Amino acid sequence: MTDNIVLPPHSIEAEQSVLGGLMLDDGSDRCLKVFSSLRAESFYSRQHKIIYEELRSLARQQKPIDLLTVSDSLESKGELESVGGFGYLAELQKSTPSAANIVNYANIVRDRAMKRYGIEKANKITELFYANDGMTAEQKYEAAQAIFTQMSDHAQTGTRRGLRSFGEVMDDWMLDLDKRFSTSGEARGLSSGIPSLDRMLSPKGLVKGSLFVIGARPKMGKTTLYSQMAINCAVREKKPALLFSLEMPDDQILEKLVGQKSGVNPNIFYLNTSDDEEYQGDYDADFSKAMNTASRLRELDLLYIDDTPGLSLAHIVAESRKVKRQKGSVGMVLVDYLTLMTAEKADRNDLAYGMITKGLKNLAKELGCVVVLLTQLNRELEKRVNKRPLPSDSRDTGQIEQDCDYWVGIHREGAFDESLNQEETELLLRLNRHGKTGVIFCQQRDGAIYDLDQVAARQEREQREQLKQQINKKGGF
Template identity: 65%
Template sequence: MTSDYLTPPHSLEAEQSVIGGLMLDGGQSERCQKVLSSLKAEAFFCRPHQVIYEELRALNQQQKPIDLLTVFDSLERKGISETIGGFAYLAELSRYTPSMANIVEYSKIVRDRAKRRYGIEKLNQMVSLMYANDGLSADDKLESVQTLFTQITDYSKVGARRGLRTFGDVFGDWAEMVEKRFTGDQSAIGLTSGIPSLDAMLEPKRIVKGSLFVVGARPKMGKTTLYLNMAINCALNENLPALAFSLEMPDIQLVERMITQLSGVASSHFYASGFDQMKFGLASAKAGELIQNGNLYIDDTPGLSLAHIVAECRRIKRERGVVGMVLVDYLTLMKAEKADRNDLAYGEITKGLKNLAKELDCVVVLLTQLNRQLENRSDKRPQPSDSRDTGQIEQDCDYWLGIYREGAYDEHADQRATELLLRLNRHGASGVVYTEQRNGAIYDCDQATAKRNVETREAQPTKKKGGF
């Protein structure tokens, strides 16, 4: 017989020192506030310690003093003081704390042991899942394993558990995020698009993380141009991984368009007949910025499935710890599961991409082709209901942006003028943003002047040409 018994990783001494240090310090110092805002009660292994620490946080949120007497009085009024060892145990915690100056380091020990316990818990779930005869296929089981790995990664970063949580727990997370916003922490706010006028419309929340951002347009309107602009902006300006999945364009062509857009050098200079050493050097230097930055990833696998995109995104999340944007060009070229109707099949993809955005706490940008019928209208500006083969998009997306170029229908109109129509924004205002497309890139412009030009043009009779 062996007496060996594997107990879950924990440090009772560190837990006691955190609680004792908080009571000795009074909870008002910067080090105490750092511990109370970052360490959650669930990180404690000992149940009485969880109860005591939760009471400390409650007193802090109520802006009440924290010491031996106030904590005991609060627990006594709730009738739970004896469950944690009474006044004697609280006094013992205070008496034997090595140093209240080191409570931040003690809290790191508590957090480290909690991470290890959580990892063990999830790994055990993975083993049980693979052994279980529950009718699931191996692929389904591996998909679940991937999800569990993502949960481990999330917990190691922010300590967030899935499942039901009290309002107080969630409020604590919210308060911590608000504090980060006030201190200028960019991780606590949304992402930008790289187009100043559109970003101004999206302020103050910007493009909220966990959102599905749908871009809809007819062919040749500039969907891919906007897609590349957002990917480059995420990689360089937001300094976050941007994962570009292209079903329409090979990766080499995509890279060429990115270099053109970033450098302003026309792609004709990349061919022998138009070669220019100076311009090629400028383009190469700009490409070098993206290479050195290392945040831009491209996948041009034909007929991409939702499962492939999810697996690749989770892989990057594990490797990098964070994902900024996932960009998919475009919906109806994706491999859909069998369904009675196309709208149902593609609806499953949009729901899956929305769930992916929430799971990875990133923004998913999805391009979609619009129905030809919109060209029969007098006003051909797109609406969310014009999305081809899916009515689910309006329900799943948080943002819906249409792209419109009058020059596609009127040969006398400015061929560069482009309208970005933010039709749906669940987090703020919607409206029209005026831009210009030049040499394969999209640029901001003076909004008042552009609006006057549109109004003047629409007040005059025009000669139309055929649509697409």
């Protein structure tokens, strides 16, 4: 009977070699790599878990790791005998084939741990579908998708969901801290692609796990900012940007992306060569520049577009999880726009759309990305003297203010006064849970947003306002 017992995947020999190698090779780069890739739960043997945790504890305290220090530390905690005593520690050190290979041994231990974790999660999925718990098949599929995402995260980072001790969280935080101050800056927040906005968001940037809401009336530039943030995410941050567009078809989104990145007006794709004399600039050179940009974006393979009509939250979640599994990470999920999405049935629209904003916020946390959500604003704001948008102007949902981490309104005074410069734009950072708020001055030109000298732009607007007030006084208004 015992011959038929199937044990979970593990390698006692590899675990022993890792522990012995760490005691022989204290302080080396190889040891640091092992400590960053393995956690105590990666070990199958309980006694090996205890020993490894003690080795990590000594390393964190910057104490030497050798046979005597480890045995003494375990004995002071009353755990030496439970792990086999001094003799077993000595045997671990003696039987290690080569301390130079501990990273390879650690990879074997991690591989077996990942397989055990996969079996555990697969069993959970099986139990999920057998359970009579009132969930629909669709809900169970979504729950299974979430479990697959957890498995993918575990494969990439070794982290698990659920309650974790302060020490476990701190270990991960220390690793993130090292990455944050490295040249790659991998663990820092994302950038928006608008330098002045990024300076206002510094030092944290767009914090991963955040919901970033862009609100404006039609024709203000919501989609322009949305696509510019996507390009920046893919080109500068080197992370996948997923654009879900319910308003524009995918080919128009592509043209907008190419135009923004190349600096060429997307209208060039609609001009015939016979109309060459009407084009402002070198038509052939600009067309070639745009096509070269399109080719580079294609090779980059980090921009995804989905123009499925009436997108639902479940569709966005499923597609985003799929890219996370394929690419290992997601930088931004961008949705244009909220009230065109298919909402769940609810007593009121604000409750239905509130469920979507909550779901998108949860998706941002689950994938460790930034979700950018566009929303239309009520036309009532146009009746105000000051037409600059506020979060409370969001149409059909008041939940946005509670769920979002950032809220940016877009305002063009020229949209209400044809005598003004139509390119002048204000990005109004009204809400920021992680730092400052304020106004960013920029220009919209040829379907792209360009930064301005903030001091000069502010002074120009203040002077114009003062002049306007003087003229109104003289006119008796």
